[in-house]
Amino acid sequence: MDYEKRKKWNVSFDTKCQGTDMSILDQYNAISYPIYQTATFSHRNIGEQTGFDYSRQSNPTRQQVESVVAFLENAEHALAFSSGMAAVAAVMELFHPGDHLIVDEDLYGGSIRLFNTINAKNGIEFTVADVSKGIEEYIRPETRAVYLETPTNPMMHVTDIRELAGITKAHGILLIVDNTFLSPRFQNPLDLGADIVLHSGTKYIAGHHDTIGGFIVLNDDELDARLRLISTTTGSAMAPLDSWLTLRGIRTLAVRMDKAQENAFKIAQYLKESPYVTKVLYPGLPEHPGYEIMKKQASGFGAMISFEVRSAEFARAVLENVELFYFAESLGGTQTLITYPLTQTHAAVPKQLREKNGITDRLLRLSVGIEGAQDLIDEFERVFSAVK
Numbered sequence: 001m002d003y004e005k006r007k008k009w010n011v012s013f014d015t016k017c018q019g020t021d022m023s024i025l026d027q028y029n030a031i032s033y034p035i036y037q038t039a040t041f042s043h044r045n046i047g048e049q050t051g052f053d054y055s056r057q058s059n060p061t062r063q064q065v066e067s068v069v070a071f072l073e074n075a076e077h078a079l080a081f082s083s084g085m086a087a088v089a090a091v092m093e094l095f096h097p098g099d100h101l102i103v104d105e106d107l108y109g110g111s112i113r114l115f116n117t118i119n120a121k122n123g124i125e126f127t128v129a130d131v132s133k134g135i136e137e138y139i140r141p142e143t144r145a146v147y148l149e150t151p152t153n154p155m156m157h158v159t160d161i162r163e164l165a166g167i168t169k170a171h172g173i174l175l176i177v178d179n180t181f182l183s184p185r186f187q188n189p190l191d192l193g194a195d196i197v198l199h200s201g202t203k204y205i206a207g208h209h210d211t212i213g214g215f216i217v218l219n220d221d222e223l224d225a226r227l228r229l230i231s232t233t234t235g236s237a238m239a240p241l242d243s244w245l246t247l248r249g250i251r252t253l254a255v256r257m258d259k260a261q262e263n264a265f266k267i268a269q270y271l272k273e274s275p276y277v278t279k280v281l282y283p284g285l286p287e288h289p290g291y292e293i294m295k296k297q298a299s300g301f302g303a304m305i306s307f308e309v310r311s312a313e314f315a316r317a318v319l320e321n322v323e324l325f326y327f328a329e330s331l332g333g334t335q336t337l338i339t340y341p342l343t344q345t346h347a348a349v350p351k352q353l354r355e356k357n358g359i360t361d362r363l364l365r366l367s368v369g370i371e372g373a374q375d376l377i378d379e380f381e382r383v384f385s386a387v388k
């Protein structure tokens with residue numbers, strides 16, 4: 001369905017998740033969009049084709065998931081990639097040697113690794129700063145973009161997207177927001193003035209810890225064309241089966257996120273009161289410094305909680321003892337995961353920056369799933385009293 005039609009279709013987010021996109025139903029009107037598991041498409045004659053040529057370039061199942069994700073973000077365009085990192089890497093290909101970017105200091109470790117290794121080698125210059133405190137002092141004539149997450153992974157810093165967009169627009173630079181932590185269920189950065197939105201589709205969007213994917217979402221036609229050329233040229237687009245798994249995951253995005261958030265509120269409250277926990281970082285707690293901004297720019301607080309325990313030994317023992325949920329990387333699926341950012345998601349972050357950000361050996365990150373909330377709390381009780 002094209003953007004003009006989608007825009008007129010004024011339905012709730014829950015309905016959008018059903019991905020109903022009648023204009024591109026397959027020839028048998030299948031309700032579950034088919035997996036077009038094909039590398040190539042045949043032609044009747046020179047210049048006569050079905051609109052598809054070769055799946056590295058475009059594929060109907062991928063096109064379907066792109067259309068649905070664009071719909072969820074109220075956007076004109078979405079591009080699906082083989083991973084969140086492939087999407088971030090494609091965005092970075094928009095820049096040239098000598099271009100300068102201001103990037104937030106607290107980001108997913110893989111994004112920081114990409115900037116510090118591949119992008120820096122290719123001549124892109126970075127200023128790493130806490131962008132929630134302002135960016136104007138870092139802007140140079142060669143500055144092309146500001147890059148951030150909000151809330152950030154894993155320290156849950158919150159940036160006022162609308163306020164920052166006012167500054168980036170005034171200076172003619174791009175505002176790029178990685179919206180993985182809240183998903184389009186709770187935040188639509190393009191509506192707040194961002195130019196490019198990124199997602200690790202692996203996380204809430206697909207939502208079942210069973211596939212890897214990524215998205216770039218935007219409204220600008222020229223940038224969309226450039227990014228499609230980058231995707232086709234580098235061969236980083238999402239495969240048909242992953243596109244289908246993602247489409248299936250999206251059907252329950254609204255209910256999953258609502259339930260995960262409901263659990264997260266209860267767990268954040270529980271952790272706050274636990275004598276074994278020294279700090280809880282959850283933007284849904286009124287005392288969180290980003291709480292008021294979250295209320296303005298997001299429709300929910302998400303289900304990611306970071307927390308500190310009293311010692312590295314205690315953190316290690318918690319990880320060793322969990323049974324009901326898993327000690328694993330990643331986030332955003334139906335099952336609760338507990339992660340040790342120091343050695344997992346943020347192992348690639350330079351030590352100095354990690355220490356400055358507070359990614360200590362006592363920090364644990366929780367991706368709250370959709371299990372029974374009381375079961376999760378009972379599990380914490382059991383684990384904490386077993387390791388104390």
Ligand SMILES: Cc1ncc(COP(=O)(O)O)c(C=O)c1O
Nearest residue numbers: 083084085108153180200202213
């Ligand atoms: C905020 C954020 N952005 C991007 C990524 C990268 O996504 P992927 O693992 O799908 O490549 C991750 C992965 O954890 C993430 O947490």
